Amino acid sequence: MAVVRKVLVIGGGFSGMAAAIQMRKAGIDVDLVEIDPNWRPEGAGITVNGPTLRALETIGVFGEFARRGFTSSGVDLFTPTGHKIGEIPTPKVAGSDVPGGGGIMRPELGRILADATRASDVAVRVGCTYTAIEERGDQVTVAFTDGPTGTYDLVVAADGVHSKTRERFFPEVKPPQYIGQGVWRAVLPRPSDIERPRMWLGGAVKVGVNPVSPTHLYMFVTEPRPGKLNVDAKTWPQLVASMIEPFSDPVLAALRPHLLAPEAAIDYRPLANLLVPAPWNRGRVILIGDTVAATTPHLASGAGIGIESGIVLAEELAKAATLQDAFDGFHARRWERCRMVIENSERLCRIEMENGDKAEHARIMRESVMALTQPI
Template identity: 50%
Template sequence: MPEGISRVLVVGGGFSGMSAAIEFRKRGVAVDLVEIDPGWRSYGAGISLGGATLRAFRTLGVLDAFLATGYAADGVNVALADGTPIGTLPTPRIAGDDVPGGGAIMRPALAAILAQATRESGADVRLGCTVSAWREDGEGVEVTFSDESARRYDLVIGADGLYSTLRKQAFPHAPAPAYSGQGVWRAVFERPEQVSTASMWVGERLKAGVNPVSREAMYLFLTENRPSNEFVDPAQFVTQLRDLLDTFGAPEVRALRDQLGEHSQIVYRPLESLLLPRPWYTGRVVLIGDAVHATTPHMASGACIGIEDAIVLAQECMGEGALTQRLARFEARRWERCRMVVENSARLGEIEIAGGDRMEHAGIMRETLAALAQPI
């Protein structure tokens, strides 16, 4: 084991944080993971995943669990709002010839898979706990926790999400998350047998789609332009989502509209993004995932690049040189890929809001998917 990395603290029990715990434990490093939510809950409906994410799952060792619980398929069918087919967006089999090019799963289901793998790795998981303060010296970091306990670490990994407390402490002048001008609706439905892969319907100002998340279920997603980030009353979810779906003429979309009712599981989320300028580390504290590069979901790659961060960080921290050199190598490997996803996703949103050039939109998607297929 390289000098100086024997005990690591991961702050945040989301996808990126759990992945970091798993990868460092593989390398024999003692890992504590603290998560402020005592229930270790994961909110939301479905999450779409590209081939690069499935490749990352294979590295983590959770691909089989995902395939057993979620859903994987090849290609994305694209049509106009009235149902007229446009074509099929190919999804290369990046994770291997035996694994489809994309998929989806319910967020709580993916969180449960990663939580089980985290506990099985031997990481010490402490729930209802987070960092209150830390003090760094030449040999390590003394961390004080919200339960008033204190422990010493060689490295602290901030994976506490879009509204990261650790980011505010480590980089007090960091930019705040920015609202994109769009929100996304998600709802869960039973999966008809004929829905065997992801499909999208593209209108003038709205984009809707469905993706299977298991053998029994699928989720609907709909991107809506909203000039301001105002509160949406959950009591109005059904009515508002029905009205939005009513603008589509495609029979498949209208059928979903007709199924909506008070029983429906609906989630609305304003879309925000963040790209922290380099550096992403200070001393022995490094940030990963949404804490440094939160993206809108236009490329279905937010979870992907966060999980990849964890994999690359563990690889580089086990390399040679001083810790600052290893963290610099991590950042150098991650910066351009993460910048591309955040900025390209934001540009796709801008085109959708403006009703802009669909050829530019399609070109950005193709170029980004091709880049994501490259090794990390």
């Protein structure tokens, strides 16, 4: 029997939903509150790696991902002129036969996990968050914005990179800091010959595409920018089109006009990361996902490490003799893996911004990919 009977999850993002679904499998009663009344993840496409697909398989939604997204193995590398210079293999992950990676629209992945959360009999309340959390002995009392008060054995905070729960329980931790690189994303029609991710490397700007469905792909463009973006959003399509103009590969040239269409839904994100020193709990309140371990996208692992943390927390709660044992087991399995992803992703970002050592970049990618294939 699990060491807790009733748990509150704050935040209906990927890590919170993963934790809720897996805790229900362990027989734990779960309430989940999500502040967004529409429970709608923002963003364009998202790239995931094989380990993330393995995590989705563990939860039970890999089949839906494969049906509604796109899976493949390997990444092709090109020069700006279209000369293929190599590929990044995506090795088989331990304990699973899932493909090496995939892509999907971020809102679509959110819907898949939300459907699975509700199907798991999690008690979901949207448009709701908490106003107070107070621990009393072996219970936590929580007051909510929609009126009632609840009592729980454990609170799991998964309220994102701008978490107010982190601000309260970890006041010494500074908010995430802009890293000096931004990423543009756009949704475009997929040419039939693009069947797996491609990246064009050359200088400080990197361009990539990844299929997200049988009909569409998403493009990502990373660029160094000394300060955060302060440009009228109406100019974004032309700005992104001009960024890829120096890339003369005919494949990119054919995609470029589609950037100017409203359907491209161009999105910009300034990149930042965050790694809170462990332990990630204060008493019976534990933080997971982007609240304590937020990464840049250079290893396609941001969503993955959060989903994995939800799975591992549920596993440790199900098998531990005491709550402290569960916390200890969770941190032992999650700290080093999350640290590696965040710090290696940041180093890859720095190398790209500085047009640095390509051999070091390749080595970090290779070592990180191999480490992530190992069991969680």
